[in-house]
Structures are given as C-alpha cells and as structure tokens.
Amino acid sequence: MNQHEALAILAPHLRDEICIHANGFLSRAAFAVRDGEGCFYMIGSMGLASSIGLGIALARPERRVVVFDGDGNVLMNLGTLATVAARAPRNLLHVCFDNRAHASTGAQPTISDRVRLEEIARAAGYRSAARVETAEALRATAPAFLAGDGPAFLLVRIALGPPGPPGPRIPYTPPEMTARVRRALGVEA
Amino acid sequence: MPGPCPADLFVDALRAAGFDFFTGVPCSLVKRVIAELERRGIYHGETREDAALGVAAGAYLAGKLPVVVMQNSGLGVSLNALGSLHLSYGMPVLVLVTWRGFEGRDAPEHLTMGAVMPRLLDLFGIPWRAPDPDAVLDDVGWAARTARATRMPVALVVKPGLFDEPHA
Numbered sequence: 001m002n003q004h005e006a007l008a009i010l011a012p013h014l015r016d017e018i019c020i021h022a023n024g025f026l027s028r029a030a031f032a033v034r035d036g037e038g039c040f041y042m043i044g045s046m047g048l049a050s051s052i053g054l055g056i057a058l059a060r061p062e063r064r065v066v067v068f069d070g071d072g073n074v075l076m077n078l079g080t081l082a083t084v085a086a087r088a089p090r091n092l093l094h095v096c097f098d099n100r101a102h103a104s105t106g107a108q109p110t111i112s113d114r115v116r117l118e119e120i121a122r123a124a125g126y127r128s129a130a131r132v133e134t135a136e137a138l139r140a141t142a143p144a145f146l147a148g149d150g151p152a153f154l155l156v157r158i159a160l161g162p163p164g165p166p167g168p169r170i171p172y173t174p175p176e177m178t179a180r181v182r183r184a185l186g187v188e189a
Numbered sequence: 190m191p192g193p194c195p196a197d198l199f200v201d202a203l204r205a206a207g208f209d210f211f212t213g214v215p216c217s218l219v220k221r222v223i224a225e226l227e228r229r230g231i232y233h234g235e236t237r238e239d240a241a242l243g244v245a246a247g248a249y250l251a252g253k254l255p256v257v258v259m260q261n262s263g264l265g266v267s268l269n270a271l272g273s274l275h276l277s278y279g280m281p282v283l284v285l286v287t288w289r290g291f292e293g294r295d296a297p298e299h300l301t302m303g304a305v306m307p308r309l310l311d312l313f314g315i316p317w318r319a320p321d322p323d324a325v326l327d328d329v330g331w332a333a334r335t336a337r338a339t340r341m342p343v344a345l346v347v348k349p350g351l352f353d354e355p356h357a
Contacts, residue, residue, distance in 0.1 A: 018250075020247075040250070042274075043273065043277065044269065044272070044273025044274065044277065045239070045243065045269060045270045045273045045274040046269075047239075047240075047243075048239065048240065048242075048243030048246070048270060048274065049243075050243075051235075051239075051240045051241075051242075051243025051244045051246075051247065052243050052244070052246050052247040052250070053247060054243075054244050054247060055210075055212075055243065055244035055245060055246060055247020055248040055249075055250070055251065055255075056247040056248070056250055056251045057247075058210075058233060058244070058247075058248065059210060059247065059248045059251035059252065059253050060251040060252070063251075077237075077240055077243075079235070079236030079237050079240055080235075080236070080240050080243070082236060083233075083234075083235055083236060083240070083244075087233065174277040174278040174279070175278060175279040175340075177278060178250065178278045178279055178280060181250045182250055182252070185250060185251050185252060186252075187250075187251065187252035
C-alpha cells in the first residue's frame with residue numbers, strides 16, 4: 001500500500017472533520033486525494049501537526065479533528081503524544097503514515113523500523129492504538145476508527161514512494177489556509 | 190521601584206483583553222502567573238515551547254486568542270514554530286516570555302539568550318514590551334490590540350521582579 005492508496009481508503013469516511021496534515025510530501029499527497037475548507041496543510045513547523053490538532057480539539061470539543069502525521073513528524077514531537085494522552089480529548093484521532101523514511105528530503109531512514117510508534121502512543125495512554133500493514137486491513141479498520149472515540153492512534157504502514165513529490169504544491173497561501181479552517185470552524189475572519 | 194504586579198490582577202487583565210487560551214512551559218519568574226492560571230483551571234501545560242505554540246495555533250484556528258508562557262531559553266526552541274507557523278500563516282499569539290540573563294546577572298546558561306533576546310525578537314519582527322510592574326496591565330491591552338490588528342505574534346517580556354520579588 002502506498003501513501004495515495006492509504007489516503008484514498010480513508011477519504012470516503014471523512015465528513016466535516018478538521019484535518020491537519022503534516023508538512024512535506026504528506027500534505028501534497030493528501031491535497032491530491034481530497035481537499036476542503038477544513039483541510040489544513042502544514043508547510044513547515046515539522047512535528048507540530050499533533051500539537052495543532054490538540055489545540056483545536058481542546059478549544060472545540062464538539063468538533064472532530066483528524067491529524068494526518070508521518071513517522072518522522074511523530075518522532076520529532078513525541079512529547080505531544082504524552083500531552084494528547086494526558087488531556088485525552090475524545091474528539092482527536094491521530095493517523096501516522098509510516099514509510100520508515102523522511103521521504104520529502106531524500107528518503108533518509110527514520111528509526112520507526114525498530115521503534116513501534118503505536119506502542120509509544122499506547123504506553124502514553126491513548127484510548128486505543130493500532131497498526132495496519134495492508135490495504136485490506138486499513139479498509140476493515142477505517143470506518144470504526146474514524147467514527148470512534150479518541151484519542152486514538154492508527155499507524156498505517158505504507159511503502160516508500162518513488163523519488164519526487166507525490167502531487168502539486170498546495171495552491172493556497174498560508175494565510176488563506178488559516179482563513180479556510182477558521183471558516184470551517186465557524187470563526188469569523 | 191513599585192512592588193510586583195499581583196498575578197490575579199494580571200490574569201484578570203489578560204481575560205478582560207480577550208485572551209482565552211493559555212498554554213506553555215514554566216519559568217520561576219512567572220510561577221505565580223501559572224499558579225493563578227492553574228487555580229482557575231484554564232492552563233494547559235506543554236512539554237516543549239514549540240509544542241505549546243502549535244497548540245496555541247490550533248486554538249487560534251478554533252477561535253481563541255492564545256497566550257504561550259515560556260522562559261527565554263524556550264524562545265530558542267520556538268523560533269521555527271514562530272517563523273514557519275505563526276508568522277507564515279498569520280496567527281496571533283501572546284508570548285509571555287521571561288528575561289533570564291537580564292543585564293547579565295544570572296546563571297551562566299542564561300547569559301547568551303539574555304543578551305540577544307531583544308535583538309532576536311526584533312529580527313523576527315515580533316513587537317515586544319518589557320514593562321515595569323506599574324505599566325504591565327496597560328501593556329496587556331497593547332498586546333491584545335497589536336495581536337488582533339496584525340494577526341501576528343506579540344511578546345510581553347517578564348523582567349525579574351515583575352510578578353515576584355527579585356532574587357537577592
């Protein structure tokens with residue numbers, strides 16, 4: 001299963017969730033599969049997708065938030081796994097696409113082949129934490145995961161894609177993305 | 190030199206100015222402020238200052254006007270978040286940052302950041318004030334107006350003695 005396939009399996013189950021996409025190729029791949037005002041794409045501040053998602057989830061408990069993260073991003077900000085677990089927002093779901101590499105910078109290996117990130121989330125205290133390795137398993141897991149209570153962590157093992165970006169650059173300026181998500185959350189500009 | 194600003198009055202001023210989401214990482218110079226926020230049940234402690242800024246960014250997206258409390262050692266940790274998140278996306282936040290290493294009188298680990306912090310904030314284009322106790326409540330209003338008008342980060346710098354008697 002590659003990144004595109006994994007995103008395409010998840011997309012039909014998404015409705016009005018606020019989706020926070022980590023920086024790098026992940027954002028570009030996700031934009032190519034599904035876009036909307038509630039989709040926020042990070043262009044920098046690597047590691048902080050989970051923190052941004054946590055901030056929204058805490059501030060707006062009635063809205064569901066899905067963080068689309070990568071293994072390099074999660075490893076860069078393991079501390080927020082702990083604060084997510086400690087605050088335990090029911091409205092926060094955390095997906096980690098694990099290709100075992102920093103794909104956006106030349107596919108340098110991470111350490112997620114030896115360090116099981118879903119076990120770190122489980123030990124931190126996420127309500128649930130699971131790993132899927134195949135498209136079939138993701139298809140079977142996605143509906144219940146995306147409809148369930150958080151904080152829940154799902155590691156999706158994906159193949160490292162070919163070199164080069166998986167999609168076009170995000171066409172919105174960063175301030176436009178801020179305004180889009182605020183509109184999606186019913187906040188006045 | 191007037192006495193310290195009581196933490197409850199400072200938090201009242203923050204709330205009155207519209208700040209309504211509080212996160213951060215502690216410093217002894219703001220321990221009374223954090224204790225007051227904790228007492229009111231409105232403080233979300235974070236593990237790192239840049240993570241706190243990420244949480245604050247999310248809170249802003251969700252309609253809040255956030256405050257991030259930190260020591261200036263954490264400002265170093267925060268520079269990428271400020272540059273590539275808040276300053277890029279136009280997200281306001283009040284950074285309540287302490288001034289360890291003020292006037293070169295502090296433990297050695299604070300002297301470098303203490304010496305460069307004003308220039309660092311200027312370099313990043315972050316408006317800041319370092320008020321004495323008699324001006325800090327007015328400067329909370331300034332911070333809120335500036336954050337709202339610019340949709341960018343703004344800093345209040347906490348010198349020793351602002352909320353607490355200075356160390357002997």
